[in-house]
Amino acid sequence: MALTFRAIHEDQPGPKWAGLFAEYWPSYRKWWSREGLAGRPTYLECRRALRTHMPELVPIYEELCERAGGGDLEARFLSFYCPPRYLSGCSQAVWQGDEPLLVRNYDYSAQAFDAVVLRTHWQGRGVIGTSDGLFGLVDGINDAGLAVSLTFGGRREVGDGFGVPLILRYVLQTCTTTQEAGEVLARVPCHMSYNVTVLDAQRQYLTAYLAPDRPPVMTNAAVATNHQERVEWSSHARFTATVERQRFLLQRLTLHPETQDKFIRSFLQPPLYSTAFSSGFGTLYTAAYRPRHASLQINWPGRVWTKSFEVFDEDMMHITLPDTAGVAFL
Structure with a gap:
């Protein structure tokens, strides 16, 4: 079994991070939605949880969501709130x-x-x-x-x-x-x-x-x-x-x-x-x-x-x- 580790340096979210997300997202979406989308929190619930418990991360979270395409599912996944x-x-x-x-x-x-x-x-x-x-x-x-x-x-x-x-x-x-x-x-x-x-x-x-x-x-x-x-x-x-x-x-x-x-x-x-x-x-x-x-x-x-x-x-x-x-x- 082969595994390739990659070292990536990008100070701020940019094309390198966006490229990685596009590469991994199909697999992560399948995993994240395996129990049904209704079983995952809504975007508003995810963002509210972040603002309540980790407010300092909200600006970088929002920037990453934009780099990921700005979609609802991507934003809910990136919040890491109540995952499978x-x-x-x-x-x-x-x-x-x-x-x-x-x-x-x-x-x-x-x-x-x-x-x-x-x-x-x-x-x-x-x-x-x-x-x-x-x-x-x-x-x-x-x-x-x-x-x-x-x-x-x-x-x-x-x-x-x-x-x-x-x-x-x-x-x-x-x-x-x-x-x-x-x-x-x-x-x-x-x-x-x-x-x-x-x-x-x-x-x-x-x-x-x-x-x-x-x-x-x-x-x-x-x-x-x-x-x-x-x-x-x-x-x-x-x-x-x-x-x-x-x-x-x-x-x-x-x-x-x-x-x-x-x-x-x-x-x-x-x-x-x-x-x-x-x-x-x-x-x-x-x-x-x-x-x-x-x-x-x-x-x-x-x-x-x-x-x-x-x-x-x-x-x-x-x-x-x-x-x-x-x-x-x-």
Whole structure:
């Protein structure tokens, strides 16, 4: 299975972003409307939700809607408000050395993945991140050195709120410290359960347990996999080995002091690295964020791709994913 990652740099929404949207929109429209258009909020409901909870994003949202063609469906999709449910795997952890370092595996379906690392300077804030829906991010860093990443929280419940990738975008557009990010995560509603880890250049970090049906919980957890304070969806937990991955990471952080490079390499091996690509939970990449350098290093077995605000080449990385069925967790 082949996957091509692209690095795109466009400071303000323009022809590059519009071209990407036109390329991806047919697939996203099919996914977004799969439960029927009547099941998705109206444009007015979406815009009202954005103005209520993320007002700073409204100007860039409106500009993106115009670049996407100004249609009703495109605008509703780009709001990320009450989208269809979606699940991912993922593991993430804050290295316990002196240098701030956030490492994560993104475990998801290759067919539903943008495979775009986007550098923008929207509304005066530099952001580099892995795109989702071409507005949201599944992980990223801003020019203040604030890094953020998500994992699925391991619960079935769905409610009124935003898709978490847009919440990550909002954090990076408006916050510079972990404390500020925590305040945002505590108040913006999320439509499903997710774990969001935040790390800043002063090495302050938190992991927020977000949910649609109960108040968010802010923790000082350095590790997040696919459950929150306890396992609540046992079959999903078994399939993704969330408890085993959490224990493995906690052991590495507490019992095996190691270098940054060795810690990053551990994400490319079992039990963290998954080859369950046929089931939509294979590890598509390993990202290492270094807040003090405002840089991103994306890793695959035998391959490394580095991006930063100082050096950001618009290039591509061609990756071959193993065609292995099942789960590679041991």
